[in-house]
Amino acid sequence: MSEEEVIRQSQAACDALSAEDDGLKREVLTHAGNRWSLGIVHTLGSAGKLRHAEIGRRLEGVTQRMLTRSLRQLERDGLIVRFDHGEVPPRVDYELTPLGRSFLARMVPLWTWLLENADGFRAARVRFDGENRSGEA
Template structure:
């Protein structure tokens, strides 16, 4: 089995830290984690309804990646039709505060960003 260097140059494409930053920086990841915060357990369809604009394929890929990374637990119930629920793991819960801080920053600075975009566009 190949050993993986867990620390390295974050600016290098093969650095594991960068791979994690890519995962948590993904917009769908941030939105899924936001929906599942506070101990929420949701079904796939509830998550899809809660996130406007996400396709079924993209949500499936995002949830699989989050499960693989240990951030989300997927529970399948042997019912007809099968019921599948998702919840944050303890590790996933550690992302709630940092992602909330980023969301709040965006909410507090959206007007300044919009103004900067308008000025940039007008100068072009």
């Protein structure tokens, strides 16, 4: 399929969305596409079922609060499932759902495209920053 056909198909899909569906799309993409949520989905996709602390260790820089918040949002949207084993001390595991695996499978081509075009993004930023600096003088 050509880029033009993809764009037309995308526009048709957007035009067919109800206001409720459009709001849902925006909400899910906003939080599911953030740094930590993508990291969680990727981590669970590659490692399988993990405990909260193990996910945190694999995501360098994430705070406990942000990890918990991201996990709850992903669970709310059905991308991950939480298993509470009802033990003392508490033991809770997280795992991708089929919906979460589907989301991850669709993100991989985007990540690949971003990496393939990283030099182009960097060059565009240098060009933009240079043009804007010279215009400020």
